[in-house]
Amino acid sequence: MADAQPLKPTDAELEVLQVLWQNGPSTVRFVNDELNKTKEVGYTTTLKIMQLMTEKNMVRRDESNRSHVYEPLLKEEATQKHLLDKFLDSAFRGSASRLVMQALGNHQTTPEELNQIRDLLNKLEGGTK
Amino acid sequence: MADAQPLKPTDAELEVLQVLWQNGPSTVRFVNDELNKTKEVGYTTTLKIMQLMTEKNMVRRDESNRSHVYEPLLKEEATQKHLLDKFLDSAFRGSASRLVMQALGNHQTTPEELNQIRDLLNKLEGGTK
DNA sequence: TTGCAACTACGAAATATTTCGTATATATTT
DNA sequence: AAATATATACGAAATATTTCGTAGTTGCAA
Known part of the structure; x- marks a missing residue:
């Protein structure tokens, strides 16, 4: 089994998703460069996050090339809705x-x-x- | 020193703050009872969270009675604004x-x-x- | 005055998340 | 072909957060 749940991504995962949503399927290198425009983060750190995301079925990995290409499996809108619901509850009591x-x-x-x-x-x- | 920063409360801390904002200064017992209306959580867990919040200056503790009374130091609106800013950025790219x-x-x-x-x-x- | 109930203090385990070093493989350049 | 650059895999440390057990106090009731 293995399904693409509307899981709640962690902060680091969400940052990766934002890059993928905005730019489409990307390599770790690209994502890491994007992230580094904002904050400093090591390459292997980003790699690890994306590997974990693959296991959680948040992204799919295309390994046909040496540089793997990751594609988001979570839909942007659905994820936003999910996060919004939670946020609304916790911060604004609904x-x-x-x-x-x-x-x-x-x-x-x-x-x-x-x-x-x-x-x-x-x-x-x-x-x- | 020690100031009441518009710190980002954790999830558990936010739950406590919601109870305090909604009900005013309260004891650990009361807060814990409120939390347990929604989810199961041990008394000492809530106590510990509130003790940590005291150290972080998120709440103030009145120790004049045996049952300490906690009062929120963070303002609801300011905290919501802070959280909203962060959430807006991370989930909706601003x-x-x-x-x-x-x-x-x-x-x-x-x-x-x-x-x-x-x-x-x-x-x-x-x-x- | 004894014993039970309700509190606080505190350390530490359990979880969750993030970060990165090191090993190894594969291209690419010289 | 050797040196160099670039990738992935993986374990494990570093952090952050939550949860709770245990010990010790204090108030109150039997």
């Missing part, structure tokens, strides 16, 4: 609206994005103006 | 709007709350309709 208010209040958002959100609100309110 | 859309989409929110959010949107857009 109050989505409070989280949303904080997120909108503390971070700059473009008018376009605000409009998208407004559209969503309209849909949610069932057209109520 | 895109507040994507997080908001997901949060609104996946969780039921009352019309009143939606209106609150709409008001906030209006303010943020600077009145642009």
